Every structure is written in C-alpha cells, then in structure tokens.
Amino acid sequence: MSAGRRPFGSVRAKTSLGATAVVAVALVAAGIAVLLSLRANLTDQADRQADSTARDVALDIASQVPARTSYADLELPATEEHPVQVVTEEGRLLVAGEDLERISGTGVPAVRVVRSPPSQPSAEPGDDSGGDDDSGDDHGGHGRGSDDPAIGEIGEIKDRSSGSATVDGRTGDYRFATIAVTDTAGQTVVVHAGASLAARDTAVGTTAVAMLLGLPVLLLVVGGVTWLVTRRALRPVEGIRREMAAITASEDLSRRVPEPAAHDEVARLARTTNETLTALEAAVDRQRRFVADASHELRSPIASLRTQLEVGDAYPELLDVPGAVADTVRLQQLAADLLLLARLDAGERPGRTPLDLGALVREEVSQRTSDRIPVTVETGQGIEVAGSRGQLARVLGNLLDNAQRHARGSVEVSVHRADDGQVVLAVTDDGSGVPEAERERIFERFVRLDDARSRDDGGAGLGLAIARDITERHNGTLTVANSPSGGARFALRLPPAPSF
Structure with a gap:
C-alpha cells in the first residue's frame, strides 16, 4: 500500500481511534466508579447485618444470662454466616460460635473458652460471694465503668x-x-x-468480569459506528479532493467541485472552494489578457523602432530620429507602467506619511510645461491625507x-474637503465625456474607447487602471461622472490624515 493511502493516516481512522479511546477511558472510569459504589x-449492607446480629446476641444476654442460662448455653447464630465472640471487657473469651477455628479483626484471637480455676469463684458469672464491693454498686455489679450500659441493657x-x-x-x-x-x-x-462479605465479593467479581468481557465488544461497536x-x-470531502486533483491535472479552471445539498461545514467548504476557483479563473484570465495586451503594446513601438533603424542603416538620409526617440520614450513609459502594475499586483503597500494634497497639486501642475491646454488649479489650505507622495503624484499625472487628450479647451483641478470629511481631488475637462455604460470599463487595463484610440498619441490604456489601483491601496475611491461643461469629471476621494 502506498504512503498516500495509509489507512491509519486518514481523518476517518484518526477519528475512529480517537472516539474509541475516549469511550474506553470513560467506560473504564465509569466501571471503576460503579465497582467502588457497589462494593461500598x-x-x-454487611455492616447492617453485623449490627443486627450483634444487637440480637446482646439482647439475649441482657434478658437471659445468667438468670435462666449461662454463657456456655447461649444460643448463637450460624457461625458460617455470622461468627460471634462474647468476651469480657478485659478481652477474656466467654463464648464463641460453633466450628469457629480462627478469627481476626476483632482484637480477640481466641476461639476456645478457657475456664477459670475453682479457686477463683469470682470469675464465674453471677457469683456474688466475692466480698464487699468497694465501688458501692447497689446492683451487685462487677466494677462497671460509668460508660457501661445499665443492668439488662445494651x-x-x-x-x-x-x-x-x-x-x-x-x-x-x-x-x-x-x-x-x-x-x-x-x-x-x-x-x-x-457478617460475611462473600456476597459482596461475588457481586463485585461478577460485575468486573461482565465489564471486562463487554468492554471490548462495546469498543468495537463504537469504533465501527464511528x-x-x-x-x-467525509464522502463529499473525498469528492471535492478528486475533483480538485482532476482540475490540477487538466489545468481547466472552468470546472467546479460538487456542492453537497446539506448546509454543513463540508457544503460551505465546497462553496468556498468554488468561489476560490472562480476568483482564480478570473485572475488567470486577467493575467493572460494582460500578457497578450502587453505583448501587443510592446510589439508596436519595438517594430516601429526597428523599422526606422533598419531604414536608417540602409538609407541614413531617411532616418527619422525624432520618431525613433518618440518610440523609445513610449516604450520606456510602457515598461515603467508594467513594472508599477507588477509591484501593485504583488501587494506593495503605500507609506502613511501625512502630506498636503493641495500643495502637491500646485507643485505637480507647475512642472507640466508642455501641456496642450493650460490647467486651472483651485485648492484649499492645509488639506492633508496620508499616503505615498510619489504614487499620489502618479495618479494626478x-x-x-x-x-x-480629450479636452477641447479647458482642464481644471480642485481639492476640497467634502461634507463627510473625505478629501476630494477632482479633475474636470470639457471634452466629450464618458458614456455611462463605459464608466467602469475604462478603469480596466489596456482598455481604450474607440474615439480615444483614434486620438490617442501613444497611451497604452494603463493610466486609469494604475490610478484606480493606487487609489484603492490608499483606502480611497476613484469614479467618473459628467462635468458641468459636458466633459468628464474624475473624482478621487481619500480619507483625511489622522490627527496625532
């Protein structure tokens, strides 16, 4: 059997063994408790029987000895069930049960009566000729203590x-x-x-044997049922595993694992697995489109640059140096955009340095000397956000x-604080605007609207995608709507910098 199919390495085997072990411990503990309780x-019960026998013998002594009989003639119960000794307070045996050969536990080991010599008349019970009683006992007692029962009592x-x-x-x-x-x-x-303990020992022994014989059977039943x-x-889990193995082997991310009809943890696992597969499929498709689009975008400037260099090599007088430089710049910008997207996809987090967003806007706009249309700036003072200055400058750019690219004659930038406390950076133009159906699609990578493509002077369709990715990593939002002048209004909303 292969290592991957070891029966005792499965969850089923571990669960069965664990349940059996727990039940075994519980049953052993319960069995010990039952045996101790039964024994007690x-x-x-034996104590009560011994008490009853002792009282019965004592009552016979109190009522009969020595008025009508002597200790030797005292009737005692069956010795095998109830061995009896009657002794003096000094420990001298007066009478013992018939056939009693040995006894321990009473403090008096004697089982045979030793008679007193004739010269000691006071040793015979009931003999009151022993002279004056110095103890002053009016009832003729033999030196009874103050704690002894009264005459004829127990x-x-x-x-x-x-x-x-x-x-x-x-x-x-x-x-x-x-x-x-x-x-x-x-x-x-x-x-x-x-009182004999034979019944106790027999019952405890029989119960212990029954438990020992029944325990393995019960454990086998528990283990088998578990x-x-x-x-x-776990059958649905095995189905999920097999399907995942098939997906891995086929690399077909469109397949999904079976979802059980029950509403338990396994069903939730299957649903979560399918959701993960859906997200993974979307990510792989996005990556494939990204690679294809990047290859296409890179091919154009590289092919153009190669053509110009080849023409220049053959006909130096026809070399278009400005065009070659423009293609090189475009290629450099595209490579920079792709590297930035790769860093963002890898989870790069921006810094949390407080910065004045209005000052950043004024500084960045002042450095744009080659813009086709002058930019109008309207900002407040002391409006701070927390983040990466370089990345936020990239969003604005x-x-x-x-x-x-789209404005006819007006571009405006404003920074203000909204009623909800959020900081809003808005960029407005008077171009043709963005159709409502396309307002989310333009933030996808390598997406350019048809009219924008015809007027585009080299953009690869990555600028808005990069801007939204950076915004989301700053816990903000970037949306587009119509501007009052009929063009597009892009609104960047960011949380204010925390006050310390």
Missing part, C-alpha cells in the same frame, strides 16, 4: 472493622460490629458479631494626461 453499598454499636474467620475449614472475609451489654448479674461484656459515520460524513 454491599459493605454497608449499648450502641461502638466499633466496626474488617477481618476474616475460618469456619469448619473455610476462610472468608467478614465485617465485624462491636457492642457492649450488661447481663442481669451486672457484668458488662462485649459482643463481636460478623468509522461508518465518519466515512459517510495620469488623470491630467487623460484630460489633456
């Missing part, structure tokens, strides 16, 4: 812990609850009762050259 809930659950127990050879995990109780003889004992959805969503 089942642990709480206390509150005072401790919970985790541990393990071995019953009949089987070891399991348990939760233990601890409660104090005072029997009818006044002896306070402690009950440790447990792959299919992404492929469907081109407008005056155009007016000189």
